[in-house]
Amino acid sequence: MNPTLKKIGISLLAVVLLAILSYAIIKINAPSADEKAIEKTYADQLDAILFSVNQYSEDVVSKWVSQIDTLVGSPSKSKATAIPPFLTENTAIKLIFLSDSTFNQIQLYSQQFDTSGSSYLKPYIGQLLTTNKEKIDKLASYRKAGYQKKQPLTEKNPLLDSLSALSFILQKEGRPYQVCGFFINTDLFIQEVLGPRIQAITQDKFIITVINKADQRFVYSNEPGEVPDLNLQSNELWLFPGYYLSISIKGQTIEKLAKQRFNTYLYLILGLNFLLILGGFFVYRNIKKEVRLAKIKSDFVSNVSHEIKTPLALISMFVETLQMGRVQSEDKKEEYYNILSQETDRLTNIVNKILNFSQMEAGKRKYTFESIDLNEIVCNVMQSYDFHLRNLGFTFLFEPGNELLRIEADREAVSEAVINLLDNAVKYSSEQKEIKVKTGMKEGYTYVEVSDKGIGIAPKEHQAVFDKFYRVTHGAVHNTKGSGLGLALVKHIVEAHKGRIDLVSNKGTGSTFRLCFPGKYSVSKLLHLQ
Numbered sequence: 001m002n003p004t005l006k007k008i009g010i011s012l013l014a015v016v017l018l019a020i021l022s023y024a025i026i027k028i029n030a031p032s033a034d035e036k037a038i039e040k041t042y043a044d045q046l047d048a049i050l051f052s053v054n055q056y057s058e059d060v061v062s063k064w065v066s067q068i069d070t071l072v073g074s075p076s077k078s079k080a081t082a083i084p085p086f087l088t089e090n091t092a093i094k095l096i097f098l099s100d101s102t103f104n105q106i107q108l109y110s111q112q113f114d115t116s117g118s119s120y121l122k123p124y125i126g127q128l129l130t131t132n133k134e135k136i137d138k139l140a141s142y143r144k145a146g147y148q149k150k151q152p153l154t155e156k157n158p159l160l161d162s163l164s165a166l167s168f169i170l171q172k173e174g175r176p177y178q179v180c181g182f183f184i185n186t187d188l189f190i191q192e193v194l195g196p197r198i199q200a201i202t203q204d205k206f207i208i209t210v211i212n213k214a215d216q217r218f219v220y221s222n223e224p225g226e227v228p229d230l231n232l233q234s235n236e237l238w239l240f241p242g243y244y245l246s247i248s249i250k251g252q253t254i255e256k257l258a259k260q261r262f263n264t265y266l267y268l269i270l271g272l273n274f275l276l277i278l279g280g281f282f283v284y285r286n287i288k289k290e291v292r293l294a295k296i297k298s299d300f301v302s303n304v305s306h307e308i309k310t311p312l313a314l315i316s317m318f319v320e321t322l323q324m325g326r327v328q329s330e331d332k333k334e335e336y337y338n339i340l341s342q343e344t345d346r347l348t349n350i351v352n353k354i355l356n357f358s359q360m361e362a363g364k365r366k367y368t369f370e371s372i373d374l375n376e377i378v379c380n381v382m383q384s385y386d387f388h389l390r391n392l393g394f395t396f397l398f399e400p401g402n403e404l405l406r407i408e409a410d411r412e413a414v415s416e417a418v419i420n421l422l423d424n425a426v427k428y429s430s431e432q433k434e435i436k437v438k439t440g441m442k443e444g445y446t447y448v449e450v451s452d453k454g455i456g457i458a459p460k461e462h463q464a465v466f467d468k469f470y471r472v473t474h475g476a477v478h479n480t481k482g483s484g485l486g487l488a489l490v491k492h493i494v495e496a497h498k499g500r501i502d503l504v505s506n507k508g509t510g511s512t513f514r515l516c517f518p519g520k521y522s523v524s525k526l527l528h529l530q
């Protein structure tokens, strides 16, 4: 392989591979950064949802506290008659207690527990308040400052295990404060009070589960059928420290999303890589073509110079001889004039070929189409070539088709194409000097073909020989000089006539070039049809 081409190939490959590699690395790493951003957004969103659930339970309890505040402070109604309807209305509250600031005078209100003097509950509540004295003092000082706070009381009691205790301070002007509290059935509160709220917030997009921390029991789920992703985000309920809220996305988890995104990226990267490789391949192919063309062009210059130099040298030699009067016999003079004429023709041919080619390249070559007889054109060419060919020792056969082969063509261009084929047949014949020219009609085409028994062309070269400047340079037999323009010109001419050129050839077996022109029905055929 050409070393320049090899270098270009390797650097191109390196560039493509580097691009692919860095792109892949960036993209594979990028998701982890993106993921964090997504996770953060979700976490913020989920936090907001959890906050709103918590806020709602806070609001509900605050409403209860203010109701009790009003009921207890009302001078018109006794507590014993005012509180039971409140309890009936809010079934989650199982017990209400009222105590003085020393925790000695305790009153109980409940529709479920025994609240009589002998109740075991009073000492228990007294004990509970004493244990949480610090919290109560804080609540009292807040209350003094004008803030009504609620505080969960902690102390396990097997009898009230399923209930959560919440306490707050009641204070009337000029009187000592009272400690009040609710024992709430938390499960009921969550299911009946928070449940509808959770349903409204989630709008079917999230799964919110409330879990009892102690025994990991699911107290509530807005989607009982779905298994929640507990790792996602969870928050403790402010007023019920033993419970936490967990949230997950319905039907989706972050991992699933990440996997989906990763797959999309993977396919994208694979697709892009494929395109890059394809692009690299095309660039390489084009460069290869250009390099080949550059080499072919430089060969062309040296070939053409050689082709021009030979006739010029001969011409100058014979002219000099004639000028010096050294040739005496008329026969010899005649012979020299013939050589001079032949060599000038050769030069003209070469120059014409180059000019025609440059016209063709510039798209300026014009054809004048007229109805002509292909047999007649070929016959004319043969007549002018006959002597020349026989002189070179060729056996020469012309087999004209016996129909009238009328085609729409440019007379000069068709002659030029046939002459080029004949030239090649002469140039590329070695020992067996036989040329056959045939015309006729086949498969709707009117054709002229030129066959030789020369060096032939290997099938893998069949396409390339029609490329401009291309010459088959390998092989010991190939010593003939040429420009590599002949067949490119022939192909251009025949294609301008909407025809095609066929080649049948193999190495060492000779070649047949056939020019096919879109044919009309021959006159004899038409007569035959009638």
Ligand code: ADP
Pocket: 424, 425, 427, 428, 452, 454, 455, 456, 457, 465, 466, 470, 471, 472, 473, 481, 482, 483, 484, 485, 486, 487, 488, 510, 511
């Ligand atoms: P050149 O000026 O080299 O003859 P052409 O375009 O006419 O340029 O031909 C291109 C190449 O095709 C030639 O270099 C030759 O290798 C091959 N070729 C053309 N005609 C023949 C033929 N009749 N027999 C064998 N090889 C041929």
